Amino acid sequence: MKIAKAIHPDEFGFYGEFGGAYIPELLRPAVEELDTSFKNYCFTESFRSEYLDLLKNYVGRPTPLYFAKNYSQKYGAKIYFKREDLCHTGAHKINNTIGQILLAKHMGKTEIIAETGAGQHGVATATVCALMGLNCMVYMGEKDMERQSPNVQRMKMLGAEVRSATCGSKTLKDATNEAIRHWINFPDSYYLIGSVVGPHPYPEMVAYFQSIISEEIANQIQEVGFASPTRIIACVGGGSNAAGAFYHFYSDPEVELIAVEAAGEGLESGKSAATSVLGSPGVLHGSFTLLMQDSFGQVTEPHSISAGLDYPGIGPLHAHTISTGRTKSIAISDSEALQAALECSRLEGIIPALESAHAIAALEKLKFTPEERIIINLSGRGDKDINTYQKAFQNL
Template sequence: MKYLADKNGYYDSFGGAFIPEMLQEQIIELQNHYQKIIKSSEFQKSFKNILKNYVGRPTPLFFSKKYSDKYGGKIYLKREDLNHTGSHKINNTVGQSLLAKILGKKKIIAETGAGQHGVATATTCALMNLECMIFIGEKDMERQSSNVLRMKALGAKVIPVLSGDKTLKDAVNEAIRFWINHSECYYLIGSTIGPHPYPQMVADFQSIISEEIKKQLEEKEGCKFPNYIVACIGGGSNAAGSFYHFLDHDFVNLIAVEAAGLGVHTKKTAASIHCGTKGVLHGSMTFLLQNKDGQVLPTYSISAGLDYPGIGPMHANLFLKKRVNFLHATDEEALQAGYELIRLEGIIPALESAHALAALKKIPSKMNDVIIVNLSGRGDKDINVYNKFFNKYSKYEQTT
């Protein structure tokens, strides 16, 4: 596959492993062993067994007649929100937790923003009898408090991060600092970010999404290939999984939707492709929000999972090669799209997923076009934010 990483972890000019010397041993261990381990028949058997009998895969590909009637085309929702723990994140945590055990690791550290990766990590650690420590920014602890309670209930030690903006970037920073001083741990990164081999490894584990889409679409439409696949994007794990098996088929339009926050023309945004420049963030060369001196800029999004100043190197390359079309949605557009799905189909999407739904208004689809939107997670964690919007929107509806 031409858009995946080479043996050194580069996607053309993006990727690599820009790491401090004190992490060399851990990263080299992964680089030397992960491919052999995850391709073994024993690993794949365990991985697929857990995904089927514990996670609940395959997730449904749901045809939304109401969306199709409203926007045109044939619109399907890939229901990753129906996975155990409520998002796509568990596909990756199952894979990396199995890998960690084979490598002899007994303690897992992870970062989280929206809390979904934290919950998924805590869940698989409980399943596999691994000690678990989750770093989360203090701001995200407040806006994702229900997921913090779930992590604690699952036995994870939750570490509040008080530095920087107290969001996802800062949680990653603290997790890496801890890992430097505790080499016996395994760092379970949640997105397609970080030094090689993490971006490719996470994409590999999430590729089950597009693998299932091809099979399900053939059953429903008689063809494996849709006209469009749409996914929200921050670091890029659910987008990588949704796009993976369609990357080499250029006739499939791939659309990634960034979090614009209050707008890409403001300083309150998290749109790394639209507003960023090339540089190194958390161990890889990519696009990120930075000033002229290379200092990482603060980000803003109503969605904690997309509130990150960079994008995975795989996606940076896909943008530069014009293989993926990058759109953006503001907070208001995401809230409106989430509200619409709730009322039309009785599905509460995560605010992250709502950004992808917002793109339906911007796709020039034809009557018979097949459009798949990856519903990456459920919105229980965001219900307080939605509730505020409902109250505001209800008042607006009453006056119009």
């Protein structure tokens, strides 16, 4: 896993104009320690050996590149699903938590804190903390705890303490606020962030750990007889699964990269999370990026039926690639995502997470030719969203 020059940030953590580390002075020693430890340890043979062993024997990698025959017939192209939903814990999140927990142990950290939206990162963090015998505390928005209650119970069963964030919209943004406040008060703890957001080196680090996805895609697409995909589609909240799926293809201009955001109830409704459309440059959670804010620079509340996409910003890597045109963004509404989830369930026998359903729904916005090879990163499974699906489709 080599960091591609096309997406490697500069020494200050900037991807073009976006990135950096906008943090309180109390956190600077912790962030500098993290940066040094990441660069000195996570590119060594000993780290790579242990990391890849856990990905294979614990996580269950490589995940399949599944040819979606029924979708391919419907859209007239070769459509594949990268099955991250088949990872242990049910999503791509564990690729990152395995990497970071090895780093935390190397640094001698014993207290792990995390934030979570849909609960998949919280479950993945609780899982690796149980595996390594470390204490785990997860902050989760009160609203998300209600709509993703199965994951709350999973975290507790794994031994994590789950703390609710009761301010603001009571979703991912607020959980991240609380986790950062905790880190400021206890800088010797390890903040295991879940996406390509936050101060440098987190965006670079999380993208690196998630790059196993595109590394496998590059090999698997050749195994089925093609040099490369034509398009790769992935949902983006903060953007870790998309960063992982795009990683090894950023430098290949022949591969179109499509980031799918949550339009919520509509771009003009005031209840949306489509940051690349509605956002503007500013600082959010320690980095300079695109975020939704009012004329006074105050963060505006996002909305999505998907807890994992209900975030008012995107990672600086995505802000850079979208603003420069390397990545195309598409916004999908709540209703479009719900219909895509139902269709996927009945066409392919796969119930996707609501986050992944947004990526699948993008197919309706695109045109294809029979020669195209389309890969959708199926970032997670839909067990956690079954209550939402049941309410949406009351006749099931």
